[in-house]
Amino acid sequence: MIQTSLPSSIDRRLFLRQLSVGAIGLIGVSSRCGSSLAADASRLLVHSKAPMNAEPPLTDLVKSWVTPVESFFIRSHGNTPEINADSFHLSVEGLVERPLTLTLAELGRFEQHAVTATLTCAGNRRSEHSRLKAVKGVQWREGAIGNAKWRGARLSDLLKKAGLRDSAKHVWFEGLDTVEDGGKSFSFGGSIPLEKALLDRENNPGAILATTMNDKPLTADHGFPVRTVVPGYIGARSVKWLSKIVVSDRPSPNHFVADVYKLVDEGTLLEVAENGPIYRMPLNSAICTPTTGTALKADRVEVVGYALPPGVPGVSIRKVEVSGDSGRSWTEAKLTSPASEFCWQLWSAEIAATSATKELIVRATDSRGDMQPESVRWNAKGYLFNAWHHVPVN
């Protein structure tokens, strides 16, 4: 299935190069709580095993609006910790009146809230940046995105219980994994502004501390026993294996807030210093079927894919358009899932194809009228690639 999705010469070369250095492979992986790998039924495209980074084939991705756990991309920066749920504790500290230390059972006694939200790696589609000029990091295709139903306590409820001090402005998250970088060992960390943490828009919390994913306990790959889920923000802010919440007057100094997830042109230290952390994902879309290199047999072709709203409260996808003639004409797609501010929008379109159809193109427009850009400038870390998505076909 992966092979049939990679017949273009560019993709095939990339695929073979990655295979040859052992950085990519196809696996059927086993799953249990505490396992570092995902469900049996899945076949994921594994970019690296340690840390574990994998994405589903695109055709699997759009089979359902809610992504099955076994088809959900896995993004890790360090090891996949095996955590004993019985001895687990989550602490809430920093600029609070009453620091908390909670067991899983105590966390379960907070009101539980379910939220369906799409998570995306900020580096989704990085491989398209790399076609312009090589970018370091996991060479994600279009599959580092998934939509799931998460359930857990509202972050705001924990913060209210702990009591915020006046100087509180940001909320830090720290995981139980161990990242090795630059000769140091530390945990992965994220941070969000306090106002996002306290958001409760139409009962849609700014963040929850999820213990289930699609109504089952989180797997180890997805952060068992507890992870943060921050709808609308890059996946990196939804910290897995969460062990510590710190309320502060500033963003977290963790490497992954202070240095890594920033948009920089060339990657100079100055740029990193002066640019703020990335929070939101931009408007995006991708064609999932037909896959690259498919030979179109009929003159009417069904095109299916996803579109992602820009992570702004109240803004959803208004329109998705597909072109089979290099952008000269556009067919408006049918939106096949609920409109939502923090979930992806699945869509399908039937377009006319001729022998001149060499590629399919998609572009999305949000409810403010903003359209996805036709092209984006290369950036040194390969983040937020959201140009119109092109799929070469035969």
Place this chain on the structure above:
Amino acid sequence: MIQTSLPSSIDRRLFLRQLSVGAIGLIGVSSRCGSSLAADASRLLVHSKAPMNAEPPLTDLVKSWVTPVESFFIRSHGNTPEINADSFHLSVEGLVERPLTLTLAELGRFEQHAVTATLTCAGNRRSEHSRLKAVKGVQWREGAIGNAKWRGARLSDLLKKAGLRDSAKHVWFEGLDTVEDGGKSFSFGGSIPLEKALLDRENNPGAILATTMNDKPLTADHGFPVRTVVPGYIGARSVKWLSKIVVSDRPSPNHFVADVYKLVDEGTLLEVAENGPIYRMPLNSAICTPTTGTALKADRVEVVGYALPPGVPGVSIRKVEVSGDSGRSWTEAKLTSPASEFCWQLWSAEIAATSATKELIVRATDSRGDMQPESVRWNAKGYLFNAWHHVPVN
């Protein structure tokens, strides 16, 4: 002269409305050290007197590459302090080994460095945002920009003398003015990343502590006796009436860093919390002559204006193009001043005009190949307007 630059109906209405509320006026103002107003010879368009905010007519702006002091825009947020140079002290404190307190004479004993740099208000061209939807704040036209020769000690030399601690990451500046806002009184403040402060690219310092402007002592309006000048950054980071430099591990908490100079869509507190301070000015250009509403008499028209590079080290203006036929064809302008990374680029073009010429348009391209955007989205604070500049003519 101002009147002839404002004959279009939109501009005339705006002009009359502002006159009627007393917010704008034409003055010939007197100048001396300690005065709150600029030189006699100048006729500035004054948006407000307390605080003092004024900009030159566009035709005056492009008479020379270095802008005379009397034609240089004045941007203030509070009073214009009258400072006794004899008792003045500048302190350097925070995360340093040896805090400093320097008199003007002591500041003069540091090696003096001259740098020609363009300063621009982040709200330059805000009035164009307001045509889309009203934005609060000074309704700047295209004149809140000027290029001057500044001279003073390098900020980096002061920091080296004070000795930086390992945790140093940002440098704060604080003025001697008093800003009244939200029932509080405080000084204007700015902040830049340490690496910008330490930059010394081809002997071009990241920031200097200027005591002269165009080889004369600063006037009170421009920050006498000392102001910061940070080439490439918005004017707000070049703090006037500088009295205190604080080295810190984070950006300044001053209202003008933490809240004001941020790019936000709607201006919600959440957006302000999650967005970082603006540092750089984006690529921009404007037509200065002919002015709005000019009756074109010849079929060859000379068009003159400025273009501003994007404040990125090493990036200058590559190309400026002018159109007299609504963007169907473009004439490349002659660049009439030195190419520079942190100074504006003056240009002139001779274009064919016909009876169908209803407007002139300019757009600039930088040395990376990035072009100024055709349109920009409205933002709640009216910052960084840099769409193609249109001038209606008859």
